[in-house]
Amino acid sequence: MNLFNAKLNAKCVVKSIEIEDEKTKFRLMELGLIEGEVVTVIKRSLMKKTLLISFNSSCFTINETEARRVMVEYA
Amino acid sequence: MRKILIVGNPNVGKSTLFNSLTKSNEHTGNFHGVTVSEKSKVINIENEKIELVDLPGMYSLNSFSFEEEVAKNVLLAQDCERVVLVDANSMKRNLYLCLQMMELKINFKIFINNYDYFFKNGNEINSKKLSEKLGVDCQIINAKKIKSSLELFERKNNNYYLPYLSKYINKIKEKYNLGEQKIILALNGDFSNLEIDQKNYIKAFLPNLIKDRYNYLNNIISTSINVKNNYIYGLNKSDKIVLNPIIMLLGFLITFFVGIYLIFFLIGPFLSGVFETILTRFLFVPIINLLCGITDNVWLIEFFENAVFGGVLTIISFVPQVCLLFAFLTLLEDSGLIARMAFVFDDFLSFFGLNGKAVYLMLLGLGCNTMSSMASRNMPEKNLRVKTAILNPYISCFARLPVFVLIASVFFLKFSFWVVCGLYLLGLLVLLFMSFILNKTILKTERAGLLIEFPPLRKIDIKHVLKEAEKNGLDLVKRIFTIVLSVGIIVWILTHTTFSFGFTQNITESILFFIADKLTWLFAPLGLNSTGIVSSLFVGIMAKELIVSTMSICNNTSSTIALQQSLLLSTSVVNFSFASAVSFLIFSLLYCPCISNLAVIKKETESFFMWFSVLSQFTIAYMLSFFVYQSLTKGFAFGIISCFVVALIFFAIVLLTKKIKHPKCLTCNKCKN
Numbered sequence: 001m002n003l004f005n006a007k008l009n010a011k012c013v014v015k016s017i018e019i020e021d022e023k024t025k026f027r028l029m030e031l032g033l034i035e036g037e038v039v040t041v042i043k044r045s046l047m048k049k050t051l052l053i054s055f056n057s058s059c060f061t062i063n064e065t066e067a068r069r070v071m072v073e074y075a
Numbered sequence: 076m077r078k079i080l081i082v083g084n085p086n087v088g089k090s091t092l093f094n095s096l097t098k099s100n101e102h103t104g105n106f107h108g109v110t111v112s113e114k115s116k117v118i119n120i121e122n123e124k125i126e127l128v129d130l131p132g133m134y135s136l137n138s139f140s141f142e143e144e145v146a147k148n149v150l151l152a153q154d155c156e157r158v159v160l161v162d163a164n165s166m167k168r169n170l171y172l173c174l175q176m177m178e179l180k181i182n183f184k185i186f187i188n189n190y191d192y193f194f195k196n197g198n199e200i201n202s203k204k205l206s207e208k209l210g211v212d213c214q215i216i217n218a219k220k221i222k223s224s225l226e227l228f229e230r231k232n233n234n235y236y237l238p239y240l241s242k243y244i245n246k247i248k249e250k251y252n253l254g255e256q257k258i259i260l261a262l263n264g265d266f267s268n269l270e271i272d273q274k275n276y277i278k279a280f281l282p283n284l285i286k287d288r289y290n291y292l293n294n295i296i297s298t299s300i301n302v303k304n305n306y307i308y309g310l311n312k313s314d315k316i317v318l319n320p321i322i323m324l325l326g327f328l329i330t331f332f333v334g335i336y337l338i339f340f341l342i343g344p345f346l347s348g349v350f351e352t353i354l355t356r357f358l359f360v361p362i363i364n365l366l367c368g369i370t371d372n373v374w375l376i377e378f379f380e381n382a383v384f385g386g387v388l389t390i391i392s393f394v395p396q397v398c399l400l401f402a403f404l405t406l407l408e409d410s411g412l413i414a415r416m417a418f419v420f421d422d423f424l425s426f427f428g429l430n431g432k433a434v435y436l437m438l439l440g441l442g443c444n445t446m447s448s449m450a451s452r453n454m455p456e457k458n459l460r461v462k463t464a465i466l467n468p469y470i471s472c473f474a475r476l477p478v479f480v481l482i483a484s485v486f487f488l489k490f491s492f493w494v495v496c497g498l499y500l501l502g503l504l505v506l507l508f509m510s511f512i513l514n515k516t517i518l519k520t521e522r523a524g525l526l527i528e529f530p531p532l533r534k535i536d537i538k539h540v541l542k543e544a545e546k547n548g549l550d551l552v553k554r555i556f557t558i559v560l561s562v563g564i565i566v567w568i569l570t571h572t573t574f575s576f577g578f579t580q581n582i583t584e585s586i587l588f589f590i591a592d593k594l595t596w597l598f599a600p601l602g603l604n605s606t607g608i609v610s611s612l613f614v615g616i617m618a619k620e621l622i623v624s625t626m627s628i629c630n631n632t633s634s635t636i637a638l639q640q641s642l643l644l645s646t647s648v649v650n651f652s653f654a655s656a657v658s659f660l661i662f663s664l665l666y667c668p669c670i671s672n673l674a675v676i677k678k679e680t681e682s683f684f685m686w687f688s689v690l691s692q693f694t695i696a697y698m699l700s701f702f703v704y705q706s707l708t709k710g711f712a713f714g715i716i717s718c719f720v721v722a723l724i725f726f727a728i729v730l731l732t733k734k735i736k737h738p739k740c741l742t743c744n745k746c747k748n
Contacts (some may be wrong), residue, residue, distance in 0.1 A: 022278070023139060026264075027287045027526065030135040034166050042310065046320045047422035050431070050525055058165045059529035060308040061418050061431070 001074075004051065004067040006041050012054075012072035014039055018066070019069040032056025038075055041067075076117070078126045078155035081230060082146065084169050085132025086530050087162040088188045088218035092113075093129035096223045100445075100546045103539070104408035105530045106435055107132060107452030111142040113149050120223050123574035128155075133455075134168070136175045137264030139526075141460065150181075151265075155667070160218065163193035163200060164308040166300060174288050175263050175622050176679035178240055179256075180232050185213040193533075197304040205299040210235025241281050247493040250276060270484040317412070317532070318725035323419045332405075332496060338399040339480055340492050346395035359384045359633075374578050377620035377631075378567065385633040386563030386624035390555050393453065394636050398548035400473055401544060404442050405543040411532040415436065421525050426463065427507045428514025429445045430454075431525045436463050436504070439621065440470035441549065445672045452679060455526070458518040461680045462510055468668035471499055471552075474619035475547065478663050481623055485639045486656040498664050505665060505695060551620075558617070559624050566614060566621075567628050582606075582629065582648050600721075602655030602704040603661060607648035612662070617668050654707035660698040665696035694725055 002052055006012050014037045019025040033039065033055050042059065043052040051067050064069075081089045085107030102109060108131070115128040130149055131142040138144040150157070161169035166187075176183055187200060206213045212231045221227070240259075247258045251273050261269060261277045269277070292348040309432040316322055331719065338462035339345070351423040363380055370376070407413060413435050421431030432454060444467050451463040471479070479498055483491035514520055569587035573579050582588050591613070593607035598609055607629035613641060615622035627633070627650040630641040642656075651659060667689055668676065690719055701721055706714030 019281075024184065024526070026137055026281060026285070027134070027139045029282060030171060031526075032171075034286050034289055035284075035314050041265060042307075042617060043314075043318050043418075049425060050421045052318070052418055052529070052646060054307045054310065056165065056168050057305070057308055059307055059416075059447060061421070061524055061525050061527045061529070 001072055002068045003006075003039065003041065003053065003062075003070040003072050004064055006072055008041055008043070010040065011064075011075040012039050012041075013037070013075050015071040015073055017070050019066050024066060028062075028070075030062065031058075034068065039072060076124045076126055077228070078128065078153065080128045080149055080150060080153065080157045081132055081154055081160060082130050082131060082160065082183075082474075083160035084134055084155055084165075084172060084173070085158050086528065086617070087132070087169065089160050090129055092160055092186070092188070092216075092218040092221065093127060095218060095221050096339050097127055099246040101129065101607055102543075104405075104413075105411040105533055106408060107528055107530070108140075108142060108435070108450065109408075111450050111452050112145060118223055120228075121225050123225060126230065133172065134171055136179075140455050145452075149174075149178070153666055156228070158186055158228075159183050160186045160188055160432055162308075163187050163190040163198075163215070166200070167296055170292050170295075173209070174237070174292065175341065177209075177211070177233065177235055178237060178259050178263065181424045183211065184228075184231065185209070185211055185532050186218075187213060187215045188218045190405055190549050191217070194536055199301040199303075201299045201301070208295045208299055217660070237291070239284075239291055245282070245283055247277060309531050311532045313532060314415070317415050318419065320419050323343035323416065327416065334403045335496055335499070338403060338561075339395055339476070339495055341686075343396035343399055344480075346399075347635075349390045349391035349487075350395050351438070354391065355390065355634065359388065372683065377580075381628055382564050382567030382633055383560065383689045385627045385631075386567070387555055387560055387631060389481075389623050389627040389635050390477060390620050391552065392729070394551055394555075396476060396480070397473045397551050398544040400476070401547040402411060402540050403437060405540045406535055406714055407438060409533060409535055411540060414527050417525070417527055418529075418580065425506045425508045427522050428459075428518070429507075429510050430459065432527065433463055435508075436467055437470050440467045440472060441499075442473055444468045444472045444668060445675050448668075448672055448675045448679060456520060456648060458520045459686055462513055462518045462520065464509055464676050464679045465684050466506050466513075467667065468590055468672055468688065468692065469502045469509065471664055472619065473501045473547075474620075474669070475664060477620065477623040478661060481635070481639060481658050482642070484653070485642050486651065486653055493654065494660070498660060499698075501661065502664055503701075509691065509695070541624075554620065559620055562621050563624050564619060564630055566610070567626050570610075570629060594722070600704070600717075601658045602652065603659055603700075603707070605649055608651075608659065611649065611665065615663065616667050616670065618671070619663075622663060639712060654704050657707060658704040661703055662696045662700040665692055665699065667692050667696075698722065698725075 003012065014033060014035055016035060017025055017028065017033065037055050039053055039055040041051055041053050044073070049064050051062050053062055063073070081093055083089050086105065090101050091104040091108050093099065094103065097118050099116055110129060110131045113128055113130050116127055116449055117124055117126045122276055128149070130146040133143040133146045138147050173185060187202065190200065193200070202213045202215050211233045243262060244258050247253060253273070261740055262280065266274045278525065284477050296537055320409055363376070366376055366379055417431030417436045420434050424433055434456055436447045436450055439450055447467040448464045451460050451467065454460040454463055479495050483494040487494045529618065566587065571580070571586045572584050572586055573584050574586060574589070579585055587610050588606045591609040592610050595604045595606060598604055604608065607626065608628060611622045611625040614625045626649045627638045629640060632638040632641050642649060642651055644650055673685050673689065698718060698721060702714050702718040705717045
């Protein structure tokens with residue numbers, strides 16, 4: 001399952017990050033979105049193009065394209 | 076002299092710390108990417124001079140945007156001391172940058188900020204233990220209240236060992252003959268002077284290295300930081316309401332319109348009136364009376380009355396309104412709402428080829444376009460950065476405010492509020508339209524990743540709001556007594572001097588009239604065929620505040636009310652009919668960025684885009700003003716037809732210039748076809 005499809009407010013564990021753009025991939029990882037990290041989708045924007053997620057005790061926005069490339073499992 | 080760099084993640088309070096230590100008033104805000112260039116100030120602590128440098132925020136040494144690149148270059152290039160400011164509420168992420176600096180053997184100290192909030196939530200940091208475990212001196216501070224002392228900046232050598240690093244270095248060394256420093260730099264995102272295969276080989280280690288760094292940090296944090304209450308920093312209970320798109324949109328529109336009403340039509344004019352009366356009665360009138368007592372030279376008296384006081388007074392009366400505008404913008408910035416607006420409006424803006432971060436730049440543009448064009452460097456992608464830098468001038472800045480208020484209150488009376496709101500809206504619509512066009516043509520942007528950290532919603536610090544208002548008000552006063560005054564004097568001399576260098580009170584004999592008269596044909600189709608109007612617009616390119624002061628000098632008035640009355644008289648040099656007033660408002664809203672803004676656009680992009688910005692803005696302003704003026708004077712259908720004809724003429728000119736660009740046109744096969 002990818003992060004985009006995860007239920008709202010459900011705790012998920014990151015399994016892998018398959019984002020093609022290396023710059024974005026490394027940035028997300030450096031912010032703490034690494035394998036084993038617990039991530040929660042807090043809110044989806046109106047058109048569902050942007051997600052508000054929380055990980056590493058902070059809150060970040062992420063785009064649909066990138067969210068679909070973050071593989072997760074429910075915790 | 077000691078030089079100390081303040082580094083850290085975005086929005087941890089670096090500029091606040093810089094302001095507290097240097098007693099400065101640099102721009103701060105509750106949003107990441109507020110500081111986009113380095114700022115420095117020398118302070119004297121116990122007779123020792125120290126230069127403090129505030130750097131833009133960065134999450135890691137592997138830079139993601141241009142402002143992070145700026146910070147990284149300064150951090151790595153300069154031989155100086157460093158202080159890393161970290162946020163107590165997100166220690167692990169903040170310490171990641173520290174770990175990278177440790178890998179590069181950079182000596183630094185750690186200041187822990189925002190501890191009150193962390194402690195209130197039942198958590199605790201043992202700074203002594205953290206210092207021991209990290210091998211770096213850590214101190215808990217309050218960036219808002221800290222006072223400078225030598226003890227604070229006491230030099231201490233770091234003493235650490237990073238067990239995870241050696242395996243990566245050894246593996247890379249086995250494969251390639253590279254120096255250790257070069258390898259560590261590459262592991263931190265600096266691949267300069269490396270071959271492609273070397274770069275790819277090292278890059279493959281990065282995901283595991285990042286994990287190892289976090290594992291190392293987890294071990295340190297588990298022994299020195301006691302987290303009892305696991306909360307998400309940045310997320311408030313009220314976010315459930317705030318993040319609702321409909322509530323956010325309505326809330327924003329109501330706040331914006333109420334803000335405009337209060338600033339421009341209720342509190343602002345009252346304060347401006349009081350301010351102008353005080354200045355006139357207690358400063359300008361006594362000086363003029365004194366001058367009249369000393370001399371009866373008409374030239375000299377008129378020079379002071381009109382060139383020195385007239386031009387200054389018409390602008391200076393708007394200082395209270397500008398202060399209120401900046402107070403309003405600071406309220407929005409400090410609250411933490413901007414990140415939320417960026418999230419909510421990202422979908423909408425991405426349709427036009429922008430992203431949510433543009434919301435911050437647009438709000439910043441309401442204050443000053445130059446600042447917002449410079450702030451475009453926090454955009455993650457080049458085309459997006461160029462687009463926001465060149466389109467920001469469509470947002471009406473504070474300098475255009477006097478023009479709008481002055482003209483609207485004369486010609487629209489009860490509806491002046493709606494006219495000013497309409498002008499702001501028109502600027503926004505043109506910006507979105509142009510962004511859409513650019514996105515489909517020369518500045519195509521893939522949907523750029525919106526990666527914004529949510530700051531917590533904070534209570535407003537009234538002191539800070541007042542400070543920002545005061546700072547910007549004083550900045551405007553400085554501009555008035557430097558640029559406006561000096562340009563005003565030049566304009567006055569040009570309007571009162573003949574070609575034979577004689578003094579004249581008849582403006583039609585003046586040098587300025589002669590020059591402006593040569594250009595009036597261009598503006599005649601817009602209803603702006605007065606030499607005074609053309610001169611004002613021309614001078615306004617230097618700074619938009621000069622439009623009103625030039626009009627005042629041309630009409631020989633020395634107060635805002637006198638200028639307003641003179642605009643209705645057909646005998647005045649600058650006068651408007653209703654249609655030409657509307658045309659003028661639209662044209663002055665859109666026609667050209669000011670000189671300082673153009674310089675920033677050139678610096679942030681390239682000269683092509685600077686000229687593109689000038690030409691595109693002039694064309695759009697001309698077309699819209701033309702359409703409105705022709706529609707109002709000759710009917711809607713005539714307006715549309717004539718607009719179409721003008722568009723064709725512009726198109727023909729563009730084609731012609733394209734031909735001129737290729738002088739070998741007649742022989743070149745490409746052009747022949």
